[in-house]
Amino acid sequence: MTGRRSGRGPAFARNRNPMTWLLRHAQVMLASLGRLSRSPLGTTMTAAVLGIAIALPAGLYTLVNHVQALSGAWDGSVSISLFLRPDIRDDEAERLAQRLHTLPGVGELRLITPAQALDEFRRLSGFGEALDILDENPLPAVLLVNPTPAYSSPDKAEQLLLELRARPEVELAQLDLQWVRRLHAITLAIERAVWVLAALLSLAVLLIVGNTIRLEIQNRRPEIEITKLVGATNAFIRRPFLYDGLWYGLLGGLIAWLLVSISLWLLQGPIAQLSGLYDSVYRLEGPSFTSLLAMLGGGGLLGLTGAWIAVGRHLSEIEPS
Amino acid sequence: MIQFDNVSKRYPGGHEGLAGTSFRLDSGEMAFLTGHSGAGKSTLLKLIGLLERATRGQVWVNERNLNRLKDRDIPYHRREVGMIFQDHRLLADRTVFDNIALPLVASGVGHQEISRKVRAALDKVGLLKKEKLYPLMLSGGEQQRVGIARAVVTRPPVILADEPTGNLDPELSREIMELFMQFNDVGVTLLIATHDVDLINTLDKRILTLRQGRMANDTGVAA
Numbered sequence A: 001m002t003g004r005r006s007g008r009g010p011a012f013a014r015n016r017n018p019m020t021w022l023l024r025h026a027q028v029m030l031a032s033l034g035r036l037s038r039s040p041l042g043t044t045m046t047a048a049v050l051g052i053a054i055a056l057p058a059g060l061y062t063l064v065n066h067v068q069a070l071s072g073a074w075d076g077s078v079s080i081s082l083f084l085r086p087d088i089r090d091d092e093a094e095r096l097a098q099r100l101h102t103l104p105g106v107g108e109l110r111l112i113t114p115a116q117a118l119d120e121f122r123r124l125s126g127f128g129e130a131l132d133i134l135d136e137n138p139l140p141a142v143l144l145v146n147p148t149p150a151y152s153s154p155d156k157a158e159q160l161l162l163e164l165r166a167r168p169e170v171e172l173a174q175l176d177l178q179w180v181r182r183l184h185a186i187t188l189a190i191e192r193a194v195w196v197l198a199a200l201l202s203l204a205v206l207l208i209v210g211n212t213i214r215l216e217i218q219n220r221r222p223e224i225e226i227t228k229l230v231g232a233t234n235a236f237i238r239r240p241f242l243y244d245g246l247w248y249g250l251l252g253g254l255i256a257w258l259l260v261s262i263s264l265w266l267l268q269g270p271i272a273q274l275s276g277l278y279d280s281v282y283r284l285e286g287p288s289f290t291s292l293l294a295m296l297g298g299g300g301l302l303g304l305t306g307a308w309i310a311v312g313r314h315l316s317e318i319e320p321s
Numbered sequence B: 001m002i003q004f005d006n007v008s009k010r011y012p013g014g015h016e017g018l019a020g021t022s023f024r025l026d027s028g029e030m031a032f033l034t035g036h037s038g039a040g041k042s043t044l045l046k047l048i049g050l051l052e053r054a055t056r057g058q059v060w061v062n063e064r065n066l067n068r069l070k071d072r073d074i075p076y077h078r079r080e081v082g083m084i085f086q087d088h089r090l091l092a093d094r095t096v097f098d099n100i101a102l103p104l105v106a107s108g109v110g111h112q113e114i115s116r117k118v119r120a121a122l123d124k125v126g127l128l129k130k131e132k133l134y135p136l137m138l139s140g141g142e143q144q145r146v147g148i149a150r151a152v153v154t155r156p157p158v159i160l161a162d163e164p165t166g167n168l169d170p171e172l173s174r175e176i177m178e179l180f181m182q183f184n185d186v187g188v189t190l191l192i193a194t195h196d197v198d199l200i201n202t203l204d205k206r207i208l209t210l211r212q213g214r215m216a217n218d219t220g221v222a223a
């Protein structure tokens, strides 16, 4: 009996049919959902904690995105004022405007002739009569240049400014960038903070799911022992707990998405007012399908990972005796 | 088949469970294992089901050397060894049916086959009408029979029982032992640990007696 001597003996029959495998996964997945729904209070509370932990960075991230979009809308209102030399005639200014228009980065362009400028000044300043005593119009022609969206960031706008300033017809070129720069810096800082927060809260989600699964494993210790006793593999024992973690994560993601959606809806009014103040047509967009997918995906992944860690640490300790 | 070659088991802390035990039980054979409390009966059965591993010597079950069996193969080994305990080890929150189905579910048997096999096992132990009840609604003898049905439902070649009649009155004990003998009639190898010497002396089967972790007496294969 060589088989007996070598000790290997007949090989064990293992089930390797992929269809059966898939079917079994589907069954365990549904069974896990059923088990969770049979203790709705506990499940909801755990999922709500996860939801809040996911909603915080997700909500802030959404806000930062919106602020960036908003500042993009403001970038559009950035304009460069080119004050032309006094000896430039209107027709020369007109030709210059046409030439500049073909430059890359130059979007809309408006020429204000000295006469128009004086008119406007007269109208707005209230100095009407007083200005009549001037022999000569002291105002220069002005070209207002709106950079194209691609040239609206502070760096690009500055680059365009330098290019325009170098023109011989231009006496003075101005661009007010300070506040655009500040806004960019602030959103960048907040974005960084959001990532740190997201990392910390992801860790929190892992710990919460891990701890929940650990307690569940302890509660079901006798069941686990007996199931191992009758020939269940570790994969079989592990599976329901992993699906529990996955469901917790998915539920948490869903709750997070709802929380973010509600918050955005509440912010809709104030934001509309704010962007109105800045002459912006910007509107806060509602929560998107993509963000739902992202939160479900993130939550599910974190839940699964947390469960995996708990199962890896605690399931191997349980052996029948 | 089960074979022990000079097997010792020393538990952590130095307790000797077995001290150099040898015996062989052929395929299709049935034997009772007896001996004083602490003699090592449960230890011997645990080594066969790989609930514990031997510290010395060789354990062979179904032509396999258990010393060389990898941990990941233990589940597959246990599917070939039905185990029955004095305390039944049933799941209180599952019906009789679900308890008996557990080994089938764990080994990935399909739905319809599970129903058929569980009913067949219930029929064998005479509990067909109780499949929807929960273990605590049953008498001690009935619970033990659920445990037996769970052990035989996968038709393992080897069945082990550790004091299966420990809590039962003489009449029920005899019924259970006769049930085991029926399994043996269809070729299952059985090893049953028990204190009930009076009962097993009337059953005309091989009796192995342990003393202080050693095989003290072996009546040999029954005539």
Ligand SMILES: Nc1ncnc2c1ncn2[C@@H]1O[C@H](COP(=O)(O)OP(=O)(O)OP(=O)(O)O)[C@@H](O)[C@H]1O
Binding pocket: B011, B012, B013, B015, B016, B017, B018, B035, B036, B037, B038, B039, B040, B041, B042, B043, B044
């Ligand atoms: N898990 C354990 N840790 C340490 N020592 C153990 C363990 N299990 C059993 N032992 C010791 O091994 C020896 C044999 O125990 P075992 O349970 O095999 O005896 P037994 O014959 O089944 O006794 P009983 O008839 O009382 O069930 C005893 O001395 C016992 O104390």
Ligand SMILES: [Mg+2]
Binding pocket: B041, B042, B043, B162
């Ligand atoms: Mg014992």
